[in-house]
Amino acid sequence: MTVAPSSILSLTETAESIGRCTLFKGVRSESLLRLAESARSVFLPRNGTLYRQGELADDLFIVVSGQIGMFLPLPNGAEKIIVLARSCDSVCEATAYLGVPHTATAVAKVDSHLLAISSEVLRQQAQQDAGLACQLLEAMSNRVIGLISDIAGSSPRSSLQRLSYYLLQFRAEDNPRVYGLTLPASKRDIAAKLNLAQASLSRAFRQLLEMEVIAVAGRKIQVLDAEALAEFCRNGEDNGAD
């Protein structure tokens, strides 16, 4: 992991960068500046390790650009991806806030640029700025909900159900029957997130494809019948067209 002094950017620029992150949106600039003072700029090449499970969390990371994957090493050598963080996302808020060992390992999926904020400063600032604390609270709440959603998505035994659930998460608010999406990562990583073998995911895609519920073009996917997907999630059985 390459660490560059944040001085490449001015303090105010750094503060702005931090403020753009969803985690700190709306936080008053004074707090932002404090955080920026403690920030280090980190560049991580593709496949570079940001931290490993078990290491102490001294920093909160903000993804400026690139993509970071947090995963759990699994007994059989495989890995389970917990979060895929992209621009403006933050990583390891919980462990950083608590200052405890990282629960997962984080690596860059592509060349990435991040900001490391001292967890100690973060705690201090949270104590003094309730607005900041509440913002963190909100982000953390969303993370909790996201994790529970992940658990929900990984709990069904059937690979078809897991994939259906996953694809359904990209559906817009107004619940359209047809919609498009782009996979945020390689199929291999998606499989790791859904706790499936690459091969199993591939077969699941094929099933959906042959049922004409989706159309696939590389990472671009067209959902042709979201209702059918939802039906899979409920019943686990195919009811095709009704």
Add this chain to the structure above:
Amino acid sequence: MTVAPSSILSLTETAESIGRCTLFKGVRSESLLRLAESARSVFLPRNGTLYRQGELADDLFIVVSGQIGMFLPLPNGAEKIIVLARSCDSVCEATAYLGVPHTATAVAKVDSHLLAISSEVLRQQAQQDAGLACQLLEAMSNRVIGLISDIAGSSPRSSLQRLSYYLLQFRAEDNPRVYGLTLPASKRDIAAKLNLAQASLSRAFRQLLEMEVIAVAGRKIQVLDAEALAEFCRNGEDNGAD
């Protein structure tokens, strides 16, 4: 769900009750009182439903006595238990703080007594009392870590590994080789938490038993060789005695 006016308890008594909860430990009494004012007392008989997935979260619940199980209904009619909350635990902090729909369903495993705190008041108070907000932040962080740990425990395919991981969580800080524990719920519920069929969990217990890694007496369990359990978690294979 039976709702009784909190007036059975004096306001200060309620505030004290709230303060005992780990979620609000160390919070200044003024904030506690504000929260207490908004609190309702809730009694839930065994198998009573506290709330269902999808309902709006208007309240944060504190378990005064009893046990609450939060679970996700699964496609095949089974259910996945996410959290088992006991005395002094809190339930659905994230959804309540955000005021969004519940992500899971909560029922009482035994006759239970809880306190319902208005989520709106909670948000207000958090804005005004950074100490409270930080306390919530800490609790939420722990919840995140706990969830990730759950994910880690549910990710390995093997039932032996899942059970081993689960039992290992009861190990004391100093990593003793031998230790005892009492299951916090029925084997059926444990199975639901580990994403296993009752029968599969039973068989996993039997394996561990026959390998003399644990001893079982109802809900009381003696771990005879924690290292062996840890080994299972890593390798997924039995290396018996070395």
Add this chain to the structure above:
DNA sequence: CGAGTCGTTGATATCTTTCAATCCCTGTGG
């Protein structure tokens, strides 16, 4: 044009699930 990665596909083994019957323990009632 060769190297490397990603994704697909096939055949097999392994594991869990499922369903059902049985056993065990507990609390109740006679």
Add this chain to the structure above:
DNA sequence: CCACAGGGATTGAAAGATATCAACGACTCG
């Protein structure tokens, strides 16, 4: 004190689904 539900846990046999291993095709990059 014994008998009888009732729930929880165990066990057995069969079926189903995914993992695994390996080989192949497609694509990108240098």
